[in-house]
Amino acid sequence: MGLLAGxxxxxxxxxxxxxxxxxxxxxxxxxxxxxxxxGAMFSRTSIxxxxxxxxxxxxNLEPRLVPPFxxxxxxxxPVFHEPHFRLPGGDRLGDPELGRALYDELTERGFDIxxxxxxxxxxxxxxxxxxxxxxxxxxxxxxxxxxxxxxPSLRRCAQLGTALAAAIEAAPGxxxxxxLATGGLSxxxxxxxxxxxxxxxxxxxLVALADGALDRLxxxxxxxxxxxxxxTHEVRTWITAxxxxxxxxxxxxxxxxxVAGWDVGVHQVRWTA
Amino acid sequence: MSTDRxxxxxxxxxxxxxxxxFLEDPDAVLDASGxxxxxxxAIKQNDYAELHRAxxxxxxxxxLSRAMGCPLDSYxxxxxxGGAAR
Numbered sequence: 001m002g003l004l005a006g007x008x009x010x011x012x013x014x015x016x017x018x019x020x021x022x023x024x025x026x027x028x029x030x031x032x033x034x035x036x037x038x039g040a041m042f043s044r045t046s047i048x049x050x051x052x053x054x055x056x057x058x059x060n061l062e063p064r065l066v067p068p069f070x071x072x073x074x075x076x077x078p079v080f081h082e083p084h085f086r087l088p089g090g091d092r093l094g095d096p097e098l099g100r101a102l103y104d105e106l107t108e109r110g111f112d113i114x115x116x117x118x119x120x121x122x123x124x125x126x127x128x129x130x131x132x133x134x135x136x137x138x139x140x141x142x143x144x145x146x147x148x149x150x151x152p153s154l155r156r157c158a159q160l161g162t163a164l165a166a167a168i169e170a171a172p173g174x175x176x177x178x179x180l181a182t183g184g185l186s187x188x189x190x191x192x193x194x195x196x197x198x199x200x201x202x203x204x205x206l207v208a209l210a211d212g213a214l215d216r217l218x219x220x221x222x223x224x225x226x227x228x229x230x231x232t233h234e235v236r237t238w239i240t241a242x243x244x245x246x247x248x249x250x251x252x253x254x255x256x257x258x259v260a261g262w263d264v265g266v267h268q269v270r271w272t273a
Numbered sequence: 274m275s276t277d278r279x280x281x282x283x284x285x286x287x288x289x290x291x292x293x294x295f296l297e298d299p300d301a302v303l304d305a306s307g308x309x310x311x312x313x314x315a316i317k318q319n320d321y322a323e324l325h326r327a328x329x330x331x332x333x334x335x336x337l338s339r340a341m342g343c344p345l346d347s348y349x350x351x352x353x354x355g356g357a358a359r
Contacts, residue, residue: 058288058330058332058333058336059288062280062281062289063277063278063280063281063284064281147330147332148277148330188331189331189332190330190332190333190334190335191325191349191352192349192352192353194345194349230331230332
């Protein structure tokens with residue numbers, strides 16, 4: 001039996017590593033401290049593996065083939081090198097045994113999730129791992145399609161989170177597994193509005209998250225998410241984490257609603273036993 | 274022409290299967306892409322507003338602008354002046 005050793009969700013905006021000099025000292029300190037606290041949480045619980053529920057940026061997914069959910073079952077996962085974001089290249093240790101076990105359990109629970117021995121990790125995964133200073137822990141990525149419509153519904157993402165938590169508990173061995181969701185709240189990528197967020201949406205989402213209200217988290221329709229910015233669809237990872245964390249205690253780690261210079265909110269939360 | 278097809282071509286030439294060939298002979302790659310003459314011309318002329326109006330995925334379009342050396346501010350300004358996606 002495995003153990004769900006903690007769940008967290010965090011921003012992954014690449015400007016955090018690319019342009020730390022653009023923001024004021026207080027914001028940088030608070031952000032750095034937040035990532036340090038999340039890294040310490042997983043270190044303190046001595047996790048054997050980290051399930052990263054992530055979205056990506058046209059590195060694995062493209063219109064030619066777009067599974068709604070993909071789990072990485074590789075021995076190692078190549079890092080998509082993004083030196084312009086001051087991120088390293090190379091690769092990261094995977095855990096194919098855990099990945100396959102989770103795949104099997106998810107299938108049993110009605111999730112025909114795609115699997116891949118070569119899920120490339122872009123800044124959506126690497127910004128948090130670098131800033132949390134998580135280096136040696138095996139990573140099992142779960143990529144959610146937040147790019148190419150039609151996207152998986154928010155309700156289906158919540159169901160995935162519930163199923164992932166159960167799959168972790170059913171995994172062989174005595175692994176202690178952490179879950180890290182990465183993604184932004186409201187933001188826009190590649191279109192006018194990249195310097196804006198939707199504070200009203202973020203506040204409404206965060207209140208529902210704090211309340212553990214999956215019904216309210218999953219009631220946002222596609223038009224609402226589109227209006228808050230095309231990157232807002234990344235909240236699917238947060239909803240997956242919230243569902244996986246059912247029954248755990250919720251805590252806000254970082255809450256910077258809008259950081260000038262990065263032009264995003266820096267939000268981080270965690271759920272612990 | 275589906276917007277997905279347009280986006281796929283942009284992905285292919287900037288980071289996908291046609292990337293190397295595009296660097297060597299962009300005309301040949303675009304001519305074989307199956308895109309309309311208007312869209313091929315828009316790519317060749319760095320007309321991001323037209324590609325945006327035609328429904329190219331904004332992230333794929335951003336990557337094209339980067340590959341073509343277009344500064345982010347200029348790219349966003351072109352889109353802002355060029356109207357919304359169709």
